[in-house]
Amino acid sequence: MAVLSLNGLSKRFGARLAVDAVSFEVQEREVFGLLGPNGSGKSTILRLVTGYLYPTSGTVRVAGVDVVHDGRAARERIGYVPEDSPLYGHMRVAEFLAFMGRLRGIKGQALSRAIDAAVERLAIGSVRGVIIERLSRGYRQRVSLAQAVLHEPELLVLDEPSNGLDPRQIIELRGLLRHLAQDCAVLVTSHILTEIERTADRAAILLDGRLLTVEKITRETATAPVPSRLETLFLELTQAKAI
């Protein structure tokens, strides 16, 4: 069953068509990557999926629930990490997680258990009592991921999660994403091809808001030293834009 289903999704900002009739599905426990140059509509699609924006036309369904007509129920099924992992810097990590848990309707013992589980999954036990603004970028990313998985969502949506991370943190993030995908579907954007190749099961390539293709990724191509099939395809499809 598809956890996420986009059907003819379009979004217009004034005269500009940011997303143009995009359709695809993400299955259970699948990591689905969205690739595209800057301004290709990746983040807009994520904001449409999470209900932060409403589509001009088309539909988004999360576990069968329409994001526009039953937004609250749809958002209960989603965990979302926006680009640059915005957090409340003055809060301590545990306090922030408790705040986000309560917003998601988790209370009492269930909240304590959910926080413990998220802290363990994201390996942030050592910074549990630390004020967020004092954390490194890598830990901030983990805290942001922890708030997104607190309620055990069916769909995890990540916007450029590797932005600003150092190589070691990027490698750790890859492992985390594969680990998190054992329990939910993951929709992730990146403009770094290798990140999508190494973490995603399938990837869609976007250009000027249009979906050009959806490719299945095999682990052999992901680790090949020569340009992979996905890299070659990306360069071919987005060549006009690059020029």
Added chain:
Amino acid sequence: MSQVATLAAKEVRTLFTSPIAYAVIAVFVVLSGYTFTVSLIVSKQATLVHIFFQAAVQLILLVPLITMRQFAEERRSGTLEVLLTAPVREIDIVVAKFIACMVVLAVMTSLTLIYAAVLSAYGDPDWGPIYSGYVGLVMLGAALLSIGLMISALTTNQIVAAVVSLGLFGVLWAIDTLASLLPQPFENWLLGLSLLAHFTPFAVGAMYLSDFGFFLTVVLLGLFLTVRALARS
């Protein structure tokens, strides 16, 4: 309701984590204390009318500092996206921020109760105007907070939010001076919008339903427009 309480608790803590709330409260108390002392020495009357009028002007100057970052900063830092993509309604977020700002307003005004206590200890004040004056201050403050929140929701720059709020508050406070230059019925229309015209009866001890209605309408309209400013598009 529990989400409003969760959000309001977070907002109160955020406001009192920042030095802005303490600075605003301190300035408010020091200035009103100075006026209270001077007016008491000069007039030797057990009244707080001067305090109420000065406090109202101080609210016009200080409320923008409380409301400016409420939405502008959340929008700029991206945390508004985190809130709006959680299963939370826009109105919950707006009401929570309004409640938190009202807590700051309540602390500010309640600290001035000491002046009433001093009058009571050393004189025989007329309590009617004191009660109504405090009601008026709270109503005026609530109206200013709701307008300030609305403006904060329209921008990502908190300085812009503060300056625009201050300008609008100033216009609404003194609009009756402009009204006197206009022919009827425009004069009455503008007078109906004047914060000063609706606050004055409270400050001098008269409470009219029309003034309650005015401030309540401004509060509800401000909150409604703030929700609309946050609405998904």
